[in-house]
Amino acid sequence: MTDTLRFGLIGCGRIAPHHAQALQHLPDSALVAVADIIEQRAYQFADEYGADPYVDYHDMLRRDDLDVVCICTPSGLHAQMAIDAANAGKHILVEKPMALTLNDADAMIVAAKANGVRLCVAFQNRYNPPIQDLRAAVQSGRLGRLLMGNATVRWYRTQDYYEDGWHGTWAMDGGALMNQSIHHVDALIWLMGEPVASVFAYSATLAHHMEAEDAVVATLRFASGALASIEASTLTFPTDLEGSITLLGERGSVKIGGVALNRKEMWKIEGELEREADILGENQADPLGVYGTSHPHVFADLAAAIRENREPFVDGPQGRHALEVVLAVYESARTGQPVTLNNQH
16 A cells, blocks of 8 residues: 555445545545446546546456545445455445445455455544534533433435435335434434344335335334434425434433534533533534535544554444344334344444
């Protein structure tokens, strides 16, 4: 590996510019190659970001000068592409969800380990300053014992969004929980700081013509006995309304909301009540879209992990845990029964 980390990108769709733009500001790194099965899109994206275009990602993986591969394709393609990248000796940054099954997630983790490469999952909202502040408050014990939590995602997607051949399908995507809300599931379980023991859920497809769900409600019981709820939808007409995490502890209650978990909406912690107005005044401005503004932090951490020979902040097993919870919710909704998690991560 040279001093400069050289990145390739597979899938030049809606999330890809966030990766390319993050790389533009990352020192000693460069986007050198992009691949997309739609030739025109590959060539346009490559031209815009000064990279070499490919239609077949396998051809891109044969490059000896490629160090890292970003996978920005439909979710059902993530696993095989990640395994191929690992077998080619490339480090991997995969968009969420890392895979659609636990077997695929496990295969990705095994392939990365066997080939000595790093596997990072893009849960960029963990880096948002309000989320980081809440994590620090939890870790320092300022909220006391956590009693309840909540993740709410009230977003809107038009029917056209689900007409592209893969969104909303079970084979390539999943629904409101797997696609849009797994970020919030990850943030909730990370902030609670302990394994989910069991879940019970209902789901429905109420406002769209699609295979998967556009609405889900779920209850979670953590290993400590703490409870949490998840409400997720893509039917909140006419626009995205809320994406939030709330924690209730013995000595404090905090809500982080906004469009992309970027705003402190409530901060009531014992000993800090007189400063609540100042704390809420530290709000980050809401980003223009639900992807937020923290992808550069994901790239910076992965680059450091590669150079320091350590695991990235959000590695494969952590990405797997969020997937395990989402799949347990789906299983409960399908069977009408509670689901106990194995927590092998």
